[in-house]
Amino acid sequence: MTSLHHLRAGIIGSGFIGPVHIEALRRLGVKINAICGSERAREVAARWDIPQVFTGHDFQSLVNCPEVDVVHITSPNRHHHVQSLAALRAGKHVVCEKPLAMTTTETAELVETARQAGKVFAVNYNVRFYPAVLQMRAMVQRGDLGEIIHVNGSYMQDWLLKETDYNWRVLASEGGELRAVGDIGTHWLDTVSFILGSPVTELLADLSTFHRTRQRPVGEVQTFSNEAVAHTEDCPVDTEDFASVLLGFDNGARGNLAVSQVAAGRKNCIRIEIYGAKQSVWWDSENPDLLHYGRRDDANAAVLRASAGFTDASGYTDYPAGHAEGFPDGFKMLYRSIYTAIATGTSDGLFADAVAGHEELRLCEAVMQSHRERRWINL
Ligand SMILES: NC(=O)c1ccc[n+]([C@@H]2O[C@H](COP(=O)([O-])OP(=O)(O)OC[C@H]3O[C@@H](n4cnc5c(N)ncnc54)[C@H](O)[C@@H]3O)[C@@H](O)[C@H]2O)c1
Structure with missing residues (x-):
């Protein structure tokens, strides 16, 4: 290496x-x-x-x-x-x-x-570097799932559930016009397009804001921090807590995505389900080493990373099956990929580049336009 x-x-x-x-x-x-x-x-x-x-x-x-x-x-x-x-x-x-x-x-x-x-x-876009995501991508590319019919999933968190939960992200001026979709929904959209090898070509979105006013602490607050706050002030909120997005992909697959930062009990759960004509595959980030294969006529399977049936992520996973890898390991694999590209001048083509980052902002703007105009948007 x-x-x-x-x-x-x-x-x-x-x-x-x-x-x-x-x-x-x-x-x-x-x-x-x-x-x-x-x-x-x-x-x-x-x-x-x-x-x-x-x-x-x-x-x-x-x-x-x-x-x-x-x-x-x-x-x-x-x-x-x-x-x-x-x-x-x-x-x-x-x-x-x-x-x-x-x-x-x-x-x-x-x-x-x-x-x-x-x-x-x-x-x-670190989610690309969970071994399960790389495995799903390899399976789609090889045709193991057959023609992809539809994709279903969500990104759910609960850290902004209460009116007293505050972060710079709730302000459009700090984080962008879209909050839940921009902050976490784009992780899902980037990852699913990466797995399918196919961009989103049309979408229909509905947004809603549960807390229109939040209590803003006076002073800086770090993300996910539980520091006690002595003084707060009313803060009007101009970004969404929740979004539903219907999707069409270039390869003909249909999709539906739900995004929430006010979903009690869901700490940081990305769920991706990909349904093909031959079989399906599904995964969630709170059980990162486990991938499920869904079959109509054979038994379903739950397969552990680095064990039989889940070995396509080799090179992007360091530990044997049973020794869990998760969020921090994905960052390590992402930077191994990026720094190897810098050191050698040759990229493995897996990490998101500026074009991929631009694509997510295009989707965000389409989501906002669809929500405002109450109609499908073609990209
Ligand atoms: N990939 C992921 O999984 C992931 C997870 C969390 C956050 N993020 C992204 O990381 C970024 C930061 O999020 P966070 O949750 O760490 O926020 P945070 O508020 O916890 O930290 C932000 C940091 O930036 C500093 N800062 C503020 N203005 C600055 C400036 N002008 N120049 C330099 N530093 C400045 C603050 O002092 C603070 O140290 C956001 O863009 C967010 O979307 C990504």
Whole structure:
């Protein structure tokens, strides 16, 4: 395997997901030379022994840092566009969190700038790198499922269930016009198109907001944090808590997706069911090592990763069957794929690039248009 150890990363953002990037990179042996964020970045740098810290959200100093080859952008969505441009212009490779930016105007500019820069530009759609997802993709490609008839699924969370649950994502100005769909629905849409090898060509969407006012803490709050909050203020909410989306794919398959951030008891559950003419396959991310095969005339099967019938993800899974792999392992596999592409100049074609990130914003804008105009939208 090509060594990744000479590559040096810098991380923008030190909230929830920044340290997930850091941990995965450290497991691969990639050096992390700089981090940028608020004052809290100092704590994260101390915990992970990162030598250079840029506070005050001074991302320009980080992207200019000569000891950084690859910039990871893990700040809130509103900053992705300007920070990606700055990193590309400084000659760096980029790994940007999803969604790639706020609008297709921004993402189209990033597609073009990344193309001209000739650097690796990846969007952090990590769900692609669950071994079960790679297995489903291989099965579809080989024709094991036959013609794909329809796809069904959801992405459900409960961390925004209460009126007192608040995060920058609930504001369109910080996270984008679509919240549940942009934040987590695009993970599902990206993953299903990746598995099918087929883009969405039409959709019909219905959105709803359960909490039109939320209690906003006075001061910064980190994602998924349970910190006690002393003072709050009323905050009008202009983004959706729940979405239903009907889909048509280029290969003729039909689909339906439900997305919610107010689904009590569902912590972080992506469910994907793919129904083919020969058999079906289904999976959920809260049981990541288990894949179900559904058959009409033979017995159904529940198959464990790295055991008979579930071995198509080799190269993207490190542990034997029975030693569970999950969320953090997917990040490790994603960065192995990206950093190998940087080190060798040859990509395995599996990670999402700027074009894939742009495609998700196109879908988001179509979802919003469909909801507003109450009609199907062709893409
Ligand atoms: N791939 C995934 O599974 C996944 C999961 C969670 C979040 N995300 C994405 O990661 C991003 C961050 O989400 P989070 O949950 O970690 O948020 P968070 O609020 O927990 O952390 C955001 C961090 O960015 C910093 N920040 C704010 N403005 C900045 C600026 N201008 N420059 C530099 N840093 C700035 C904050 O100080 C904080 O450290 C979002 O785009 C989100 O969609 C992806």
